[in-house]
Structure formats: structure tokens, C-alpha cells
Amino acid sequence: MSWELSFISEKDFTNHVKDTIDKYGEKLESFDIVRFNKNIVDPIKMIFDKTVYQTSWDEIVGNEIFRQRDKSNNNDIGYFHQRIFQYINNCxxxxxxxxxxxxxIFQVPEGITLPEGDIVHTVYVEMKNKHNTMNSAAAGKTYIKMQSQLLDDDDCACFLVEAIAKKSQNIKWATTVDGKSVSHKKIRRVSLDQFYALVTGQEDAFYKMCMVLPKVIEKVVNEGGEDVKVPHDSVMSELRRIAEEMDTDDENLAMALAVYLLGFSTYNGFSKVAGNVVDDVDENALKRIYEYAKRIVNIR
Structure with missing residues (x-):
């Protein structure tokens, strides 16, 4: 199959995808029950969420693992959005x-035409993943930085490029600095698709990139071998082993007790349950949780 992106080679794009996956680092390490409970999950919330949202134990535990992994993934995706431009001409x-x-930094000797018709030769870019990630103080600081750049170089424009913007746009950025509304035609708020269009000369360049991305990620993961980590989480199997030792025929209640012990293994009532199960089962997941709990709260 022929490569569909003219603005970046298949080799460069594939390597960039691999580099992005590598940035995930320890987040791709598999979750066992101790890592899952490292910061102690909220069992009550998990019980409510499972019941109210009518999900299975597998889904609710999987969602919690995803949430824990996802907390720091935005930086990795920011790497993808930013560093891809090192492979694109004039960037x-x-x-x-x-x-x-x-x-x-985007530079074109022949000049870059802005929507209002102004021509500059350099565009300086500040990238954000989502339109709402900056508070007013951060927005003001970024705007002042752009104003300063324009004072140093009147042959440029400054873009705030947002990967997830409210809509496709390339507009003057109007914000507030020190309580005063400010805007400048060379300080612009630009959605990522519009920035791709500008630097590649192809209106649908971002769309085309998105269309090839899934199969390239899949290819990198499938062909990566030991170079690409794929997590194999064991949390559910360990929780089920704990549930099997509970003194109840109610499978759902047994799983609920196993989940409760993640956060409450040293609490009154629960500590007895934990102790009984540890006595009955040698070297199982609960014993590891209980020993972990003893270490962090120094109980006897």
C-alpha cells in the first residue's frame, strides 16, 4: 500500500509514533494489585460507580487502571503533537x-500569509493540548511573551496552537492581561488542523495524518517485540483469588469485599477479614496487600 502523507515520510512518521510510545515509559508497566493500590483506591466510589453505571467488575477495575495511567499521558501526547513538526519542511x-x-518555529523565506493578508517570514508557536488548560494567569504570561517577541521582531507572528480547540480556527487571540482586554492581529489562536494546513499547504493534512495514525500505532505495537512494552495487568485475577476465599456464596459481595480490602484492610472489622484470609491463603495477592498496608501504617 502506498504511503498517503506527502509532508512526512513513512519512516519518519513510524519512528515518531514509536518514540511517542516509548515516552509512556513506566505507565506501560503492567499493573498488579499492589501497584494498582499504591495510592490506595477509593473502594466506596468503585462500588457506587459499578452499581450506578451498571458496569462489570472487569470494566470498573479496568477504568481505574486507565485513569491512573491517563493522569500523566497528556505530556506524552503533547510530545507527539509538538515533535512531529521536526520532520515537516520549514519547521x-x-x-x-x-x-x-x-x-x-515555522520559517519560510518566501513569506507566510496570515488570514488578514499580512505577510511575515517567521511564526513562533506555543502549543497546548486543550483549549482550557491555561488559567488566566498562564494565558496572560503567554500573551506577554508573544508581545515581547513582536517587539523584538516585527517580521513575525505568534500562534497559540491548540490540539483540542473548541472549533477549527485561525483568529486573533483576545484575552485579558492585568485586567485589560488585549488582542493583536499577529498574535493568533489557531486550531491544530489549521496549523497543519498552513505549514504543509494541504487543507486536510491533519485529517490525513489522523487517518493513517491508527494503523501505524498498531504496526509499531505488533512489530515492536521487546522494544515496545504492552501491559498485561493482573489486578482482576488477583482480586478474584481474594474473593474466592471470602466466606460467602454471593459472588458480587465477595468481589466487593475484595475491593473493600484495597482501602480498608486495617479498618475495624475489615482487618479481621483480611487476617482470616491471609491465614488461609499463603502467598496470595491479599497477603501482599496486607503486608504492604502494615508497612505504610506501621501496624502490628
Whole structure:
């Protein structure tokens, strides 16, 4: 099958996807029950969520594992959105903290035409993953940085590029700095699809990238071998082993007790249940939880 992206080679795109997956690092480590409960999950919330949302134990535990992994994944996806431009003509991605701290610098000797008709030769880019990730203080600081860049170089524009914008746009960025409304035609708020269109000259470049991305990720994961980690979580199997030792024929209640012990193994009543199960089952998952709990609260 022929490669469908003219603005980046298949080799560069595949390597970039692999580099992004590598950035996931320890988040791709498999979850066992101790890692799952490292910061102590909220069993009450899990019980409510499972029942109210009518999900299975597998789903609710899987959702919690996903939530824990997802907390820091935005930085990794930010890496994907930013660093891909190092492979695109006329784009430069500075090392972190260098060259003014810009995420991407786009330069065209022939000139870059802005929507209002102004022509500049350089665009300095600050990238954000979502439109609502900056509070007013951060927005003001970023705007002042862009104003300063324009004072130093009147042959440029500054873009706030948002991967997840409210809509497709390339507009003047109007914000508030020190209580004053400000805007400038060369300081712009741009959705990621519009930035792709500008730097590639292809209106649907971002769409085309999105269309090939799933199969490239799948290819990298399937062909990566030991170089690409794929998690194999054991939390549910360990919880089921705990549930099997509970003194009840109610399977759902047994699983609920196993989940309760994640957070309450040292609480009155629960500690007795935990102790009984540990006495009955040698070297199983609950024993590891209970010993872990003893270490962190120093109980006897």
C-alpha cells in the first residue's frame, strides 16, 4: 500500500509514533494489585460507580487502571503533537527551554500569509493540548511573551496552537492581561488542523495524518517485540483469588469485599477479614496487600 502523507515520510512518521510510545515509559508497566493500590483506591466510589453505571467488575477495575495511567499521558501526547513538526519542511522544534522556549518555529523565506493578508517570514508557536488548560494567569504570561517577541521582531507572528480547540480556527487571540482586554492581529489562536494546513499547504493534512495514525500505532505495537512494552495487568485475577476465599456464596459481595480490602484492610472489622484470609491463603495477592498496608501504617 502506498504511503498517503506527502509532508512526512513513512519512516519518519513510524519512528515518531514509536518514540511517542516509548515516552509512556513506566505507565506501560503492567499493573498488579499492589501497584494498582499504591495510592490506595477509593473502594466506596468503585462500588457506587459499578452499581450506578451498571458496569462489570472487569470494566470498573479496568477504568481505574486507565485513569491512573491517563493522569500523566497528556505530556506524552503533547510530545507527539509538538515533535512531529521536526520532520515537516520549514519547521524547527527547539530543544526544551532554548530559543525563547517556543515549541515550534515555522520559517519560510518566501513569506507566510496570515488570514488578514499580512505577510511575515517567521511564526513562533506555543502549543497546548486543550483549549482550557491555561488559567488566566498562564494565558496572560503567554500573551506577554508573544508581545515581547513582536517587539523584538516585527517580521513575525505568534500562534497559540491548540490540539483540542473548541472549533477549527485561525483568529486573533483576545484575552485579558492585568485586567485589560488585549488582542493583536499577529498574535493568533489557531486550531491544530489549521496549523497543519498552513505549514504543509494541504487543507486536510491533519485529517490525513489522523487517518493513517491508527494503523501505524498498531504496526509499531505488533512489530515492536521487546522494544515496545504492552501491559498485561493482573489486578482482576488477583482480586478474584481474594474473593474466592471470602466466606460467602454471593459472588458480587465477595468481589466487593475484595475491593473493600484495597482501602480498608486495617479498618475495624475489615482487618479481621483480611487476617482470616491471609491465614488461609499463603502467598496470595491479599497477603501482599496486607503486608504492604502494615508497612505504610506501621501496624502490628
Amino acid at each position: 524547527h522544534v527547539p530543544d526544551n527551554g532554548t530559543e525563547g522556549g517556543w515549541d515550534v
